[in-house]
Amino acid sequence: MNDDSRVGQVGESWNDTFATRAMNMPPDPVHMETYDEYPSKFSPLFFVVIALTVLSAVGSFASYKSGNTTWWLVLLVVTLLLLFALRRFPKPDDLKDIAYENGLLIPAIVIDTQPLTLLALADMRGQEDVDLVWGCLKLPVKQLPHHTIAIDEKVPCVSMFGMPGNGYWSIFQPRPVAWGYDDPALVKKVTESLTVDDVDDVDEWAVLRELKDAMKGAPNNKVIYFDAAFQQTDKP
Structure with a gap:
C-alpha cells in the first residue's frame, strides 16, 4: 500500500516549478491505464529535438563526405548530445505518473450527469505578485470511479x-484523483484536504458553486478566466 501521509503537502520540484499541495505518491499503474482518459503523447518539444537530431546527423554525414573535418566533428558531437537528450525525455506514461504524483491538487464538481461533465477550478497565477485570476474548465468524462454520480459531487x-506568460498560466489539465488511485478512502481524504478550515483562506468549493451559472454556456475543454470578483476577464 502506498504511503499517503504527505497527501496535500508541497510537491517535488518538476520543470523548475512545484505544487503547493500534491499527492506526493505514485499512482496505481493498472488503474491509471484503465481510467485516465487523456491520450498518451510525447511533448511537442520531443519532436522538435528529433527533427534537430536528423538535421544534425545529415549535416555531419554531408560534412564527412565533403572532407570538412571541422564541421563533421562539431555536428557529430551535436548529434550525440541530441541523442542523449532524446533518451532523457519522459515517456508518455511517465508524464502521467508525474501529473498524478506532483501535479497541483485542485477542486472540481459534477455539473451534469448526461453526459457526465465536471467543472474544474484552478488559481492561474504563476507568481505571487500578480492579481488573482481563476481558471474554470468544463471537462466531459466517461467514467468516474469511487464517486457518486450526482450534481455537485x-x-x-x-x-x-x-503556456506561462505575464505571471500567469494559460492552460491547465485536470485529472480526477479517482482516475489514478484505486482507493475510495484516499479520494475522500484528498477531498477533505481541499476543504479549508481557516476563515482567511479561500473556499474553492464555494468559488466553484459561485461560477457554475457563469460557465453554463462555456465550451468544453476551454479555460475561461475570472477575476477575484468572479467577473469574466481576458487574463491571462
Missing part, C-alpha cells in the same frame, strides 16, 4: 499547467 483532481 466533489471531485478532487490533480493538474499540470502550461
Whole structure:
C-alpha cells in the first residue's frame, strides 16, 4: 500500500516549478491505464529535438563526405548530445505518473450527469505578485470511479499547467484523483484536504458553486478566466 501521509503537502520540484499541495505518491499503474482518459503523447518539444537530431546527423554525414573535418566533428558531437537528450525525455506514461504524483491538487464538481461533465477550478497565477485570476474548465468524462454520480459531487483532481506568460498560466489539465488511485478512502481524504478550515483562506468549493451559472454556456475543454470578483476577464 502506498504511503499517503504527505497527501496535500508541497510537491517535488518538476520543470523548475512545484505544487503547493500534491499527492506526493505514485499512482496505481493498472488503474491509471484503465481510467485516465487523456491520450498518451510525447511533448511537442520531443519532436522538435528529433527533427534537430536528423538535421544534425545529415549535416555531419554531408560534412564527412565533403572532407570538412571541422564541421563533421562539431555536428557529430551535436548529434550525440541530441541523442542523449532524446533518451532523457519522459515517456508518455511517465508524464502521467508525474501529473498524478506532483501535479497541483485542485477542486472540481459534477455539473451534469448526461453526459457526465465536471467543472474544474484552478488559481492561474504563476507568481505571487500578480492579481488573482481563476481558471474554470468544463471537462466531459466517461467514467468516474469511487464517486457518486450526482450534481455537485466533489471531485478532487490533480493538474499540470502550461503556456506561462505575464505571471500567469494559460492552460491547465485536470485529472480526477479517482482516475489514478484505486482507493475510495484516499479520494475522500484528498477531498477533505481541499476543504479549508481557516476563515482567511479561500473556499474553492464555494468559488466553484459561485461560477457554475457563469460557465453554463462555456465550451468544453476551454479555460475561461475570472477575476477575484468572479467577473469574466481576458487574463491571462
